[in-house]
Amino acid sequence: MDRTVRWFIGALSILGVAIVIIYLPLPSMMQWQSNFLSRSFLWLLFSAILCLWRVLRGPTAPDRAVAIDMLGILIVGFCAILSLPTGRDWYIDIGIAWALQSFIGIMALAKHLEGKDLDE
Amino acid sequence: MNETIGMALIIVGLAFDFFGCLGLIRLPDVYNRIQASAKCVTLGTCGILFGLFLFKGFSLAGIKALLCLLFIIITAPVSAHALARGAYLSGVKPCKENVADVYGEDKLKGR
Numbered sequence: 001m002d003r004t005v006r007w008f009i010g011a012l013s014i015l016g017v018a019i020v021i022i023y024l025p026l027p028s029m030m031q032w033q034s035n036f037l038s039r040s041f042l043w044l045l046f047s048a049i050l051c052l053w054r055v056l057r058g059p060t061a062p063d064r065a066v067a068i069d070m071l072g073i074l075i076v077g078f079c080a081i082l083s084l085p086t087g088r089d090w091y092i093d094i095g096i097a098w099a100l101q102s103f104i105g106i107m108a109l110a111k112h113l114e115g116k117d118l119d120e
Numbered sequence: 121m122n123e124t125i126g127m128a129l130i131i132v133g134l135a136f137d138f139f140g141c142l143g144l145i146r147l148p149d150v151y152n153r154i155q156a157s158a159k160c161v162t163l164g165t166c167g168i169l170f171g172l173f174l175f176k177g178f179s180l181a182g183i184k185a186l187l188c189l190l191f192i193i194i195t196a197p198v199s200a201h202a203l204a205r206g207a208y209l210s211g212v213k214p215c216k217e218n219v220a221d222v223y224g225e226d227k228l229k230g231r
Contacts, residue, residue, distance in 0.1 A: 043134050050141040054153075062150045062207035069199055070144060070161050074137060076192060077165040080172050080185060081130065089181040092172075096188045099195070106199040113206030 017046055044078045065109045072102030126174035133167030136160050149215040150207045158200035166193055 021042045051074065054067040076095040083091035140160025147153050169189040176182035208223060 040130070040134055044137060047138050047141040050145050054144050060150065060207075060212050062203060062210065062212055063153065065203055065206075066150065066154055066157065066200075067144060069203060070140065070157050073161045073165050073192065073196060074141075076188065077133065077137060077168040080165075080169050080188070083181070084172060084175060089184075092181055092184045092188060096184065096191065099188060099191055103195040103199055107202055110199070110202035110206035113203070113210045115209060 018043075021046070041078060041081050044074060044081065048074050048078070062113060065106070065113065068109075069102070069106045072098060072106070075102075122174045122177070126171040129167050129171035129174065133164040133171065136164030136167060138164075140164060149218075150212050151204060151214060154200050154204050154207075158196060162192060162196040 021039065048071060051067045051071045055064050055071075058064045058067060076099050079091045079095035079098065083089055137160070140157040143156030143160065144153050147156055166189050169185045169192070173182045173185045173189070176185065214221060
């Protein structure tokens with residue numbers, strides 16, 4: 001397919017997702033899904049879907065490892081932004097624990113990709 | 121005033137996160153993907169956490185957000201560097217538009 005057509009389709013789909021996230025009234029079951037700030041975690045979910053696309057399609061193993069790393073950092077931001085409209089502060093604790101565990105897991109993955117065992 | 125600045129920081133952080141993931145699916149190579157996405161996603165998440173700190177002030181949740189920011193800003197470049205090194209040593213070649221490979225030359229010379 002032509003390059004310009006692909007660029008145009010990609011930009012149009014991103015714009016459509018942005019319009020749906022900002023303007024369309026969602027069928028909300030909870031009260032806090034009303035304003036823009038409490039709805040903006042959907043934008044982070046869209047970014048996480050892009051990361052999962054790279055996990056699905058990545059040609060080699062380090063591609064998937066990089067996508068998993070970025071997904072971990074995204075989830076920390078997701079927990080942080082979710083603690084604002086709900087008013088529950090323990091989401092930040094989940095973010096701290098997730099950052100720790102993601103860092104240790106990625107270091108183990110990088111060690112495995114390097115061709116060594118975990119205790120060298 | 122604090123809440124306005126925090127809102128602006130959160131929106132900027134969301135934009136940085138999104139552009140990092142766009143670079144992750146757009147660029148042709150493992151090293152380009154690390155280069156594009158590690159810095160963007162780190163700065164975006166740090167922006168979100170600092171906006172949360174501006175919302176909360178010096179309470180328990182704000183201090184926790186600052187701790188999380190500090191931890192991420194320390195550990196994300198370390199993990200990206202380890203991943204790039206592991207990807208090179210596992211045999212992934214750079215893409216065909218690449219012009220310089222200093223690390224491979226150094227390993228050939230035995231340094």
